[in-house]
Amino acid sequence: xxxxxxxxxxxxxxxxxxxxxxxxxxxxxxxxxxxxxxxxxxxxxxxxxxxxxxxxxxxxxxxxxxxxxxxxxxxxxxxxxxxxxxxxxxxxxxxxxxxxxxxxxxxxxxxxxxxxxxxxxxxxxxxxxxxxxxxxxxxxxxxxxxxxxxxxxxxxxxxxxxxxxxxxxxxxxxxxxxxxxxxxxxxxxxxxxxxxxxxxxxxxxxxxxxxxxxxxxxxxxxxxxxxxxxxxxxxxxxxxxxxxxxxxxxxxxxxxxxxxxxxxxxxxxxxxxxxxxxxxxxxxxxxxxxxxxxxxxxxxxxxxxxxxxxxxxxxxxxxxxxxxxxxxxxxxxxxxxxxxxxxxxxxxxxxxxxxxxxxxxxxxxxxxxxxxxxxxxxxxxxxxxxxxxxxxxxxxxxxxxxxxxxxxxxxxxxxxxxxxxxxxxxxxxxxxxxxxxxxxxxxxxxxxxxx
Amino acid sequence: xxxxxxxxxxxxxxxxxxxxxxxxxxxxxxxxxxxxxxxxxxxxxxxxxxxxxxxxxxxxxxxxxxxxxxxxxxxxxxxxxxxxxxxxxxxxxxxxxxxxxxxxxxxxxxxxxxxxxxxxxxxxxxxxxxxxxxxxxxxxxxxxxxxxxxxxxxxxxxxxxxxxxxxxxxxxxxxxxxxxxxxxxxxxxxxxxxxxxxxxxxxxxxxxxxxxxxxxxxxxxxxxxxxxxxxxxxxxxxxxxxxxxxxxxxx
Numbered sequence: 001x002x003x004x005x006x007x008x009x010x011x012x013x014x015x016x017x018x019x020x021x022x023x024x025x026x027x028x029x030x031x032x033x034x035x036x037x038x039x040x041x042x043x044x045x046x047x048x049x050x051x052x053x054x055x056x057x058x059x060x061x062x063x064x065x066x067x068x069x070x071x072x073x074x075x076x077x078x079x080x081x082x083x084x085x086x087x088x089x090x091x092x093x094x095x096x097x098x099x100x101x102x103x104x105x106x107x108x109x110x111x112x113x114x115x116x117x118x119x120x121x122x123x124x125x126x127x128x129x130x131x132x133x134x135x136x137x138x139x140x141x142x143x144x145x146x147x148x149x150x151x152x153x154x155x156x157x158x159x160x161x162x163x164x165x166x167x168x169x170x171x172x173x174x175x176x177x178x179x180x181x182x183x184x185x186x187x188x189x190x191x192x193x194x195x196x197x198x199x200x201x202x203x204x205x206x207x208x209x210x211x212x213x214x215x216x217x218x219x220x221x222x223x224x225x226x227x228x229x230x231x232x233x234x235x236x237x238x239x240x241x242x243x244x245x246x247x248x249x250x251x252x253x254x255x256x257x258x259x260x261x262x263x264x265x266x267x268x269x270x271x272x273x274x275x276x277x278x279x280x281x282x283x284x285x286x287x288x289x290x291x292x293x294x295x296x297x298x299x300x301x302x303x304x305x306x307x308x309x310x311x312x313x314x315x316x317x318x319x320x321x322x323x324x325x326x327x328x329x330x331x332x333x334x335x336x337x338x339x340x341x342x343x344x345x346x347x348x349x350x351x352x353x354x355x356x357x358x359x360x361x362x363x364x365x366x367x368x369x370x371x372x373x374x375x376x377x378x379x380x381x382x383x384x385x386x387x388x389x390x391x392x393x394x395x396x397x398x399x400x401x402x403x404x405x406x407x408x409x410x411x412x413x414x415x416x417x418x419x420x421x422x423x424x425x426x427x428x429x430x431x432x433x434x435x436x437x438x439x440x441x442x443x444x445x446x447x448x449x450x451x
Numbered sequence: 452x453x454x455x456x457x458x459x460x461x462x463x464x465x466x467x468x469x470x471x472x473x474x475x476x477x478x479x480x481x482x483x484x485x486x487x488x489x490x491x492x493x494x495x496x497x498x499x500x501x502x503x504x505x506x507x508x509x510x511x512x513x514x515x516x517x518x519x520x521x522x523x524x525x526x527x528x529x530x531x532x533x534x535x536x537x538x539x540x541x542x543x544x545x546x547x548x549x550x551x552x553x554x555x556x557x558x559x560x561x562x563x564x565x566x567x568x569x570x571x572x573x574x575x576x577x578x579x580x581x582x583x584x585x586x587x588x589x590x591x592x593x594x595x596x597x598x599x600x601x602x603x604x605x606x607x608x609x610x611x612x613x614x615x616x617x618x619x620x621x622x623x624x625x626x627x628x629x630x631x632x633x634x635x636x637x638x639x640x641x642x643x644x645x646x647x648x649x650x651x652x653x654x655x656x657x658x659x660x661x662x663x664x665x666x667x668x669x670x671x672x673x674x675x676x677x678x679x680x681x682x683x684x685x686x687x688x689x690x691x692x693x694x695x696x697x698x699x700x701x702x
Contacts, residue, residue, distance in 0.1 A: 009586060011630055018455035021587035022630025043586070055455065061536070061630055062586030321671055324455045385670040388456045388482060411455030414484055444587075447536065448452040448460065 012065060015315050016054040017268075017322025018383035019411045021061030021444055028066050030085065033174045034148035037440050040064055044442030047174045049117030050089060052110055054325040055411030056444035057121070057169045063442055068114050069176060076100055080182050081139050086116030086175045091309075093180075094301065095257040102182040103240070105131045111258070111306050116175040121408035122167035122369040124376075126216035126305070129361040133371050135166030136364050142177035146436035150176070159365070164431050167369030169407055171432060171441050171451060185240045187254040190216070190304040192238035193295045196287070200231025200342065204335050204375075207235070207359045215239045216304070221355040222287045223379070224280050226346045231339065233357065234290040241298055250298060258302045261312035272319030272382050279351035318382055324411055326391055327378040329360060329371065330403035337401045338375050341394055345379065348390060352379045367424040368451075370406040378409070388412070407445065415449045425451075452538060452587065457670020459538035459589075463488045463531060465516060465574055466544025468496045470643035471593065473503060474662035475541060480507040488532050490516035491544075518544050518570035519562075528577035539669060540578045541591045542571050542619075545612075547645050553607035560607055567611030572618050579622055582631035589669050590633045592619035596677065599637065599686045602702055623674050634668055636661070637686075638678045652702075654679055 009022040025048075028036055036045060043063030050068065051058060058065070068087030073096045076082050080102060084093060090104060091111035097103055108123040117123075119141060124133040131137070140154040143165060151173070155162045165172045193214070197203045203219050211217045214237040225232045246254055308314050315323070330337045338357065345352060356378045363372035381387055395417050398405060404421035405413055419425045428451065432439075445451065453459045462479055464472045467489035479485050487509045491497045501511045514531060517523070531537065548563045571592065582588035597605060598612030616635060623633030638661050640652035656679055664678045677683040692700070 009629060011628060014455075016455060019452075020630070021452075022628070023586055056452065060586075061452070062584055322455070383455050383457075385457050385667060388458060391456075392482075412458070414482075416484060444452050448454065 009062070012048070012051070012059050013322070014055045014057075014059065014411060015052050016324055016383070016411060017315055017318060017320075018324055019056045019059065019444065021056075021059050023060040023063055023065040025065045025067055028069065030069055030176050033066070033144045033176055034150065036064065036066060037144060037146055037174065038148050040440040044440050045174075046441060046443040047086070047116060047120075047170050049087070049114030050112050052113050053117065053121065054409040055407075056448060057408060058117070059444040060442055061444055061447075066174065068116070072177075076102065076182070080184065081179050082182060083177065083179045084115050085177050086114060086119075086142075088115050089113065090115070090118065091258070097182055098185070098188050098255045098257050101184055101186065101255065103185045105137045105181060105183045106134045107305050109306060110309055112309065115178055115180070116170075119166060119175055119178060120168060120170040122364070122366050122371070123408065124360070124371050126218045126358065128371055129211050129217065129359050130215055132361060132364055133366075133369065135163075135366050135369060137181045138166070139179040139181060141165060141175060143173035143175055145173045146438070146440040160431070163365045163369075164367050164428055166364065167366035167407075168428070169368065169445060169451065170443065171446055172435060173441070186243045187241045187246055187250070188256050188258075188301055189241040189246060189250055189254070189298045190238035190301070191241040191245055192236060192297050192299050192304060194291055194293070194297065195235045196233075196290045196292050197235055198232050199229050200233075200339055203231055203233045203235060203357065204338075207357075208332075211237070211359050217358065219357040220286070221342065221357055222283045223342065223345050223352045223355045224283045225287075230346060231342050232287065234287060236304075238299070238304055245298065256300075258300065258306070258309075262310050264312040265314055265316040268316045269319055272321065273317045274319075274323070274351060274353055274382050276349060276351040279353050282353065321383045323380050323382050324387070324391075325378060325380045325409040326394065327370075327376060327406040327409050328394065328398045328403055329374055329376040329406075330398060330401040331372075331374040332359075334401040334403065335375055337397050337403065338377050340397060341377060341379075344390060344393070350381055350387065350390070352381055355379045367428045368407060368422050370404065370408070372404070374403070378406075407449075410445070413449065418449055452536065453589070453669070457666070458482045459669070460484065461486045461488070461532060461535045461538050463490060463537045463540040465490045465540065465542050466518070467491045468500045469543045469645070470658040471638070471641065471661050472541055472543035473500055474658040475543075475591075475665055476504045476509065477507045478659075478662040478666045479539075480504060480509040483508055485509040486532070486535065487511045488514055488537070490514040490527075490531070492517060518566050521570060521573035524573045525577050528574065528581060536585045537578075537581065537588055539589045539591060540582070541593070542574060542578075543591075543593050544570065545593065547605075547608055550605045550608070553605075563607055564611050567608065568614045568618075571615045575619060575622055579626060579631065583626060583629045586630040588631050590619070590622070590631070591665060591669065592616075592633060592635050594619065594635050594637050596637050596639045596682050596686050600690045600697070603698060604702070620675070632672070632674065634665070634673060635675045636665055636668070636678065637676070637682065639682045654682055654685065
């Protein structure tokens with residue numbers, strides 16, 4: 001849709017639903033972006049993708065918000081790279097690539113993110129220990145700088161701007177497109193191994209011992225377990241299945257593309273449905289339903305990577321107050337922080353529906369990129385005022401251990417902790433002063449954390 | 452910005468020396484990094500209030516504010532906390548006055564109406580424009596259960612609060628969809644400087660209890676609360692008592 005001008009401000013929220021503000025939404029074409037930047041008022045502009053960031057990076061209170069650019073993909077080049085517009089979703093990209101025997105090397109827990117958003121947040125997936133994060137898979141990025149000039153940036157030609165943009169939360173310029181690497185796959189299925197492990201030590205030991213044998217690895221943690229079973233988990237790992245591993249229906253259509261969501265949560269219930277008893281029951285069931293060890297089970301891309309994509313608007317289940325995601329990373333030898341966080345969550349009986357532990361490989365040079373070698377733990381909590389002291393304590397522990405929290409999910413961090421978490425923050429701020437002295441690019445996240 | 456757990460970064464207290472405003476400021480200051488704009492008359496009370504909030508950990512900016520000088524309000528509110536968004540603006544000023552003097556003494560009656568009704572309308576209009584432009588923020592307006600059904604015993608005060616209450620409820624509706632919101636607070640009898648020496652009514656509360664209820668309501672996005680919550684039931688009953696019976700009630 002071309003840019004017909006604003007309809008007036010509308011209230012936008014993060015995916016968590018716990019932060020909201022009103023901005024003026026525009027539906028631009030790639031050609032409009034420079035003009036929009038030039039016309040940005042004192043509250044500036046931010047590009048927004050499909051709104052899957054949990055917190056406030058794609059909100060711009062009182063300013064302009066650019067909706068995703070139209071989808072544009074391809075063609076697939078001989079070297080396996082593909083040129084896409086920033087507004088292309090990973091869902092559309094996967095549907096384009098699979099029939100051609102290719103796949104995205106990094107996919108987060110949902111396919112409903114745009115390429116621009118994935119780059120700006122430098123998202124990661126279950127493959128980080130082997131493939132790194134999204135920014136590691138990019139050949140070049142098309143960027144419109146705050147002064148309106150268009151630039152194609154690569155890590156080789158302009159390392160500074162490239163690594164400020166990867167994980168830069170959309171504040172170095174508006175990303176309009178990218179050339180991405182893809183990986184070959186024979187099928188749309190994963191050959192998976194599921195293992196139930198009785199406590200945190202067993203989980204950590206197993207992941208250290210054999211994560212590297214699998215392309216993908218993630219542990220789901222039962223946060224209700226306490227005492228000697230604290231940290232008990234279902235570890236799920238996998239590799240792309242080969243054609244000869246398929247049989248029956250899957251063999252007939254080995255590169256079947258994933259479909260749209262099957263179920264929708266139609267409205268926000270007046271009270272959140274993610275309550276302690278419900279979560280407790282779910283955790284209990286989920287843990288015991290998992291096999292002690294099962295190998296060779298074939299799963300679809302949706303089952304393995306994106307189970308929540310099957311339910312549209314699942315975030316509504318948290319009710320009008322929404323929820324917050326807390327994701328930390330600490331170096332591998334600081335697994336005591338992971339243990340301490342799990343102990344406090346289980347002791348204070350905070351309901352967390354999906355707690356996930358992964359082992360990151362080395363991080364990339366992205367200035368504000370989140371991943372760095374070590375343990376990453378993600379937890380979600382229904383948003384409540386009394387969470388603040390606990391999460392503040394977690395922040396302190398994470399900083400003391402040399403770790404950080406994930407800005408794409410944050411909606412509550414105290415700004416003064418940020419420089420310790422992201423040592424290149426000063427460089428990032430200096431670059432913004434240089435590139436964007438008038439602050440044409442702004443967001444609620446940038447305002448809240450003084451990025 | 453107000454964060455996902457309802458914690459503001461910048462708070463404006465209009466009438467910042469009142470016990471309730473101070474209790475609110477202290478409550479938000481429990482989280483480090485709070486910036487408070489303390490708008491009140493200059494003097495020792497304001498200095499003491501600023502000192503109290505600073506020792507609670509907040510950074511405090513003191514600003515001269517005279518409720519009845521409505522001509523000065525637009526420029527004042529426009530210039531406040533330059534470069535910062537106002538996340539929460541608290542309209543906490545008001546006078547109780549002497550109940551019998553307030554309807555017999557012309558000066559006293561006009562003054563009470565100006566401070567309790569005209570001035571809140573004046574700052575409400577200015578705050579609404581500012582918050583609408585910044586696309587987010589909460590205006591907390593201190594009304595009173597006295598405004599819900601005006602009683603003979605303090606009707607000048609009650610009527611001024613009724614008018615103020617109605618204005619801010621309407622302002623909240625007008626701001627719907629702008630990102631800015633209004634929270635109207637109807638406390639019952641609160642033990643404060645303002646009520647010192649008066650016999651406490653049933654269901655009376657402390658300033659700290661009011662502050663707790665307000666911080667929770669700001670976090671959860673409510674637009675109207677009674678403190679204590681039980682007052683809501685009491686008042687909805689009283690509202691429908693026939694006048695002939697109402698005048699005989701010992702309230």
